[in-house]
Amino acid sequence: MGTGSLEAVLQQKIQELELQSTVEIVGPRPQNDVFQLVQQAAVFAAPYIIGQDGNLRYFWPYIQKQYGLLLISAIALVADVGLRVLEPWPLKFVFDYVLIPGDRPTNILLIDRLEPVTLLTLSAVTVLVITGLRALAAYWSTVGLATVGSRVMTQVRNHLYCHLQDLSLAYHTKTRSDDLIIRVSSDANRLQEIIITAALPLVVSILILFGMIGVMLWVNRDLTLLALLTLPLFASVTNRLNQRIRESSLKQRKQEGSVAATAAESIAAIKLVKGLLQVVGDNFV
Numbered sequence: 001m002g003t004g005s006l007e008a009v010l011q012q013k014i015q016e017l018e019l020q021s022t023v024e025i026v027g028p029r030p031q032n033d034v035f036q037l038v039q040q041a042a043v044f045a046a047p048y049i050i051g052q053d054g055n056l057r058y059f060w061p062y063i064q065k066q067y068g069l070l071l072i073s074a075i076a077l078v079a080d081v082g083l084r085v086l087e088p089w090p091l092k093f094v095f096d097y098v099l100i101p102g103d104r105p106t107n108i109l110l111i112d113r114l115e116p117v118t119l120l121t122l123s124a125v126t127v128l129v130i131t132g133l134r135a136l137a138a139y140w141s142t143v144g145l146a147t148v149g150s151r152v153m154t155q156v157r158n159h160l161y162c163h164l165q166d167l168s169l170a171y172h173t174k175t176r177s178d179d180l181i182i183r184v185s186s187d188a189n190r191l192q193e194i195i196i197t198a199a200l201p202l203v204v205s206i207l208i209l210f211g212m213i214g215v216m217l218w219v220n221r222d223l224t225l226l227a228l229l230t231l232p233l234f235a236s237v238t239n240r241l242n243q244r245i246r247e248s249s250l251k252q253r254k255q256e257g258s259v260a261a262t263a264a265e266s267i268a269a270i271k272l273v274k275g276l277l278q279v280v281g282d283n284f285v
Contacts, residue, residue, distance in 0.1 A: 040168065062155045066148045073144030076137045077200075081207040083134035085215060090123035090130070098123075145200055153191055160184055181264075 007025065014023050063070070098116045114122070161184055216224040 059152065059156070062152045063148070065155075066151055069144050069148055073141050073148065076140035076144065077204065078207070080134055080137040080141055081204060081211055083130050083137060084208055085211040087127070087130050087134065090126040094120060094123045142200065149191075153189070156191075157184060181260075 010025060014020060014025075098120050164180060164184070213224065213228070216227070
C-alpha cells in the first residue's frame, strides 16, 4: 500500500522474479481501507527510515496543541541563556578595577566615577540579581517543557494503545503481550525522560556556546578563531560516539523487552505452579 521513492525499484523486482500474479502494489488508499486491510492481513510489514528531522513530524500534531506553554518555555529558555552569558561580567569589573586597581578607563562614565568599594558592592548585588533571575527562568523553562513532554507523551501513549487494539489477531498471537506492555508504558516514559534530561540541556548548552562565541569574538577575535579550530575534531569524535550509543541503545532495548516478557510470564505462572504443588504434592515435576 502507499507510494514512495522505491516504488519503481519494487515494481522492477517483482517483474524480475515473475511475481505479478502474487504481489500487487495497490498504491495509496484511504485510511479506512488501510485499517481493514491491516486487520485482515496475516503478516504486516512496515519498512521505515529515520528522517532528516528525526521523524519529528509524527509528533508535531501533538506538539502544536501545546503552543502557548511552549512559547512561554522558549522565552524562559532564551532568558536563561542570556543571563548565563551576562553572569561573568560583574566579576570582570571586580578583577579589572577592584582587585587590580589602575587608571584604565572603562568607557563607561558611571563606572569610572565609582569608588572600588562601591563598585564591589554593586557587582555583588548584580551577581545576586542575575543568579536569581536565571534560576527563575531555568525553573519556568524546565517545568514548562516537562509539562509539555508529559502531555504529548500521554497523547502518544493513548494513540499507540488504540493502534494496538486495531491490529489483527494474527499479530497479537505472534507477539508477546508483555513486550507490548513495555512498549506502551516504558518506551513512552523513556522518550519523556530524553526530552527533559537530554534534549533540554542540549539546547541550553548549544545556545550558551553560540552566546559565548559571540562574546569572545567581541572581546578578542584572534583568540576566538584559534579556539574554534578544535571544533571539527570534537564534531568528528561526537559523531562517531553517537553511532555507538545508538547501536548500544537499540541492543539494550531489545534485551530489556525480552527480560521483561520472560519475567512477567514466569511470575504469572507462579500461582499455577504453587497450586499444582498443593494438589499433587512432591510427585509434580
